[in-house]
Amino acid sequence: MTNVFDRLTGQDAIADELRAAARAARMLAQRLDAGQSDGLFVPDDEIPGVDAGWSRASMTHSWLFTGPPGSGRSVAATCFAAALQCQAPDPADIGCGECRACVTVMAKTHADVRHVVPEGLSLAVSAMRDIVQAASRRPGTGRWQVVIVEDADRLTEQAANALLKVVEEPPPRTVFLLCAPSVDPEDISVTLRSRCRHIALVTPTTADIERVLVERDGLDPEQAHWAASVCGGHIGRARRLATDPDAREQREKALSLARAATRDSTAYAAAEELVKSADAAAKAIAAELDEAETEEMRTALGAGGTGKGTSRMPRGTAGALKELEKRQKSRATRVGRDVLDRALVDLAALFRDALVVSVGAQVTPMHPDKSDSISVPMGEYARPEQLLACVEAVLDCREALDKNVKPKFAVDDMVARIGLALKRKVDA
Structure with missing residues (x-):
């Protein structure tokens, strides 16, 4: 695997769209460096490798990734972030997966890419304000400050409003990537959704999941086929079912309720x-x-610590x-x-x-x-x-x-x- 978009299983059209937008973003970054632009838009006919009039290639500052569980919403957002920061000299190779920027973004260690994952049942306004403040600075090593908000449907109303303010008046070098389940996108405020470009991922096919488990994870083909057929289109769950006995036992207990409930x-x-x-x-x-x-x-x-007085934490x-x-x-x-x-x-x-x-x-x-x-x-x-x-x-x-x-x-x-x-x- 080389290009970061190869990680998107069964999402070829989405990968092409994000790759084209990343090329537009690179061109925009060059204009910003030269002081020639203050808006996140590049005409399609000026983007290398993109046919004139293909409106999907345009870049914008806020994105909403939706899709059913297991479709790879956060993976798609992370791959796009890597492509935005990619250092490959040829725009055709954007998202190369080999440069330092791609490697660090995919490893979640890039200094200018922040991953926001609600640890509890919701994401509080105080945390979102801190994130927005940090993301408003100029990037340190990359082209953009990128904020990936996983489970954006867990934003509290106050947190969503704090994010909305900066999305409505975005800093020129900041890109927001929100992820939310397609089954309940209305959990995100209408106003916030209207400010985002929507990327709708689809459920991967059983064959796609099976291929990933065999080729990428090295699993037994028979076990991979079974896991892919019962996972409900969720790649991560297929991997757990194929490798974790506890996950298989949990599934059996859930399904046994159908029969146990009759007595x-x-x-x-x-x-x-x-x-x-x-x-x-x-x-x-x-x-x-x-x-x-x-x-x-x-x-x-x-x-x-090992010295005198250092074995305990300070008061x-x-x-x-x-x-x-x-x-x-x-x-x-x-x-x-x-x-x-x-x-x-x-x-x-x-x-x-x-x-x-x-x-x-x-x-x-x-x-x-x-x-x-x-x-x-x-x-x-x-x-x-x-x-x-x-x-x-x-x-x-x-x-x-x-x-x-x-x-x-x-x-x-x-x-x-x-x-x-x-x-x-x-x-x-």
Whole structure:
């Protein structure tokens, strides 16, 4: 792999569009250096390698990357940031992946590219103000100051307003790249969205994901094919399913709810087990991150020295550790919700497969490995309206979790509704 855009799986049209915009940005940077322009626009017919009239090539200061989970929103934004900073002498090679700028951007160590990732359930206004202030300076080593905001739908209203102010009057050398899920782009204010150029990514095909797992990750072709077929178009999830036994176990527990919900003796026990397993998985992920962060913070504050009086941190630094612990706790909550939400998506997809069977549609199943054991039998005895009620129960549970309802209560209610819907058909 050489060019950074090779990392975008199944997004060829998007890669061409971003590559053309990066060429326009390079030309604009040269004009800014010469004091010839104060706006982020270059006519298409002046960009090398771009046909006249191809409006997609124009550069702008704010972008919104949307797409379903796993489509590669943040990857696309990072690749574009690398192309903006790329030092390849030939514009045709922009985003070369080999120069120092490309390498450091992709490694997330470039001094002029900031990645903003909400650690908790939202991104506060104070953090956004600090980011905006830093991004308003002239770039130190690159052509642009680039700010990548992942999960921009988690911006609080005040944080979004702080970002909107600088997007409406952008510094000449700053580019904002926002990432948000396509299923809920309305979570970003209409005014902020209207100031951004929209890049809509699509779900990669099973064949694209399988090829990545085999060629890039070196996985066994059979395992890669299975993971690609059940991941729901999410490349990262396919990789975890293929390599992590815990991820496979979590999926099995989620799908087993469909059968357990039909019996009172197993329904709530299965629901409790799903919540517990999601919590355990989240704690394991968070603990790994927390340990490294805490040790880094303690070292930065002066702990661990070998001389006299240096083994302990200086006085007055305990507050910094408490603030870190607060952020870590918030992040752990978010990770737990995300893990559980992924399980619910799997469960909704299983009911969808059963619904497809019940109406006789010829559609590729989301869980092909469960067709014989769960989805086909369920689709044969349950009416479509009952399966739709099950899907709605799962989606309502996801919405309840998004509104901070305790996971146990939300999942218990979901299981009760699923059991009622399916048992009504069984008793009929």
